[in-house]
Amino acid sequence: MSKDIQAVLAGFGGQGTLFAGKVIAYAGLIEDRYVSWFPSYGPEMRGGTANCSVTLSVEPIGSPLVTEPDAVIAMNQPSYDKFVEEASSGAAVVFDSDLVEPGDSRSDIQKIGIPAARIAQDAEMGKLANIVLLGKLWSITHFCERATLDEAIKKCVPPSKAHLVDMNKRALEMGIDA
């Protein structure tokens, strides 16, 4: 059973947080649920932290800006520091443990660190740390059916890069198992 999710995915520009957010959004589209995806598009896009808010819900969505996420992917320290504070009680905060040192005092949330960039690199999937982390987040939150996740990847990868679909699917699997 797919669960509602209010997620924030954050990292440096180029780490693929907006793309990973799109995968969640497409999963919601495929399952015919209410969906919103809202990117940061301000000055932070130019070199600072890029992030997006994604909501999947059975109800119509109010603000697409997620202010109390129940799911967070943090790909760098400033993103972790910022969004760990905003996370709602019980939230799943998934981060790259090689890049983030959790220095917060929250004890009411789940903090799950995996060396996502290293996992991706070791498997020669250089830039897919975002998808590895997404797989991990899915394994905790089950925001969609497992099969939907692969379908969503297929929809998000542009036709010109269709050869990368399988690699993305493998990255998901490695994240789920990590």
Add this chain to the structure above:
Amino acid sequence: MSERVLMKGNEALAEAAMRAGCRYFFGYPITPQTELAAYMSKHMPKRNGVYLQAESEIAAINMVYGAASCGKRAMTSSSSPGISLKTEGISYMAGADLPAVIINVQRGGPGLGSIQPSQSDYWQATRAMGHGDFYLPVFAPSTVQEAADLVYEAFDVADKYRTPVVILADGMLGQMMEPVVLPDERNLEDLPEKPWATDGHHGKRTHNIVNSLFLDAQELCDKNVERFARYDQIKRDEVRVEEYLTQDADVVVVAFGAAARIARSAVNDARSKGIKAGLIRPITLWPYPVQAIENCNARAFLVVEMNMGQMVEDVRLAVNGAAPVEFFGRTGGVIPRPDEVLEQIVAISEKVGE
């Protein structure tokens, strides 16, 4: 019926405009509207239409004037500072009775302001899209689906009343993705005839003139009075508003566009606390849904906007002293949070509940 797809508001506005028969788009890049022009540049050529990036916003609006004069469905889009530049041309179009669609994906102001979402061009859109004695229909979508639907209908409204029509969106709506079912592609042959267009008389009729200069005072007076008769018809037939849980509401929130999404969440939260809250969401900002507010028996109104308080004046005019009208807003590009709005509803409810 086409399938449900995931699109940014900016892209949905562009796609729906082309499906409405728009084949002439003149733009100039500005955040947070740029994806609209970018989408047009990619897809307009596939429909044998014209996408042109002008040398400035002023040039772009005057190109719209030209295309509209020839009877074609034409559009331009920009964000707040760019819209200010276009207002001279928009006034000329109103004066020349030219139909077209103008999209404002608002950002924080005044001046260059910020690039974050804002609703601070309400006054400009409803009162001052240029100099002179005129109004424009203003549509304020609140979802990506509604953005697509309204821009599609805006071309019909523009043609029917021979007036420019404004879509007042904002950076949130432009940038966010939501599922949308796109409207059907209009057949260009079925679009309304425009016997007034300056598209060549081929020696078969007297020539048409499109012009906004009337040096004879009486002639201009008659023109303006005739145009205001059309405005009366627009006020009668084109008002659009959504009412949500207003029937038994003690506190009615009034909000449009992006702010209405947040207000609706706050209304739902208030209801679950036992407070009878409701929402009036104007979809047309001009003509304003005065009657929906007049007919409302709320004990108090709360106007929520992403500005320092602009539409609140129209609500006060409509309420006309019958109940207190309070305001809550965030400005400069800050997006209000549902819990802030809820706090206001609770406070007002306690005040009027005694």
